Amino acid sequence: MITSIAHATIYVLNQDEALDFYKNKLGFEVGDDLKVEGGFRWLTVYPKSNSQLQLVLAEPKEGPMFTTDSAEKIRSLIKEGAFGAGVFETENCQKTYEELVAKGVEFIQPPTQQLYGVEAMAMDNSGNWFSLVERQFNE
Structure with missing residues (x-):
């Protein structure tokens, strides 16, 4: 029986640059950073408050998963902004927005009700x- 989801993949253009962004701008922790023979790198990050679901920062390259052509197509789609990285929750969207803007995170929509x-x-x-969400439900 499956009990949880442990990892979700975000395709990135450069793993070192993505690690810098997720660690130093978003404040995530590094889960695993393993380099395997042949150039494969297993790199995961997670929010400090929740290590249960880790994000795999994967760079599409030719190898067992991708042909040269398919890796380039994915890289092209990443550059176009065609992928979403998910929804990150926060207790205070406005405050977190201001903190992230100060760290240089690019927002395409400010906090909106x-x-x-x-x-x-x-x-x-x-x-x-990605979305940054402060949940508010009327009860």
Whole structure:
């Protein structure tokens, strides 16, 4: 029986640059950083408050998963901003937004009231967009 999801993948253009972004701008912790013979690197990060779901920062390269052509297509889509990295939750969207802007995170939408709470939209340094959400439900 499957009990949880342990990892989710975010494709990035450069693992070192992505690690710098997720660690130094978003404040994530490094889970694993393993380099395997042949150039493969298993690199994971997670928010300090929750290590249960780790994000794999994967650089699409020719190898067992991708042909040269498919890796380049994925890299092209990343550059176009065609991928979403998910939804990151926060207790205070406005405060977190201001902290991240001060660290140089690019936002494409400032905190805005939505039906489900306050949401801001940002991009990582590869071009993946993500939501920053403060949930607010009426009971």
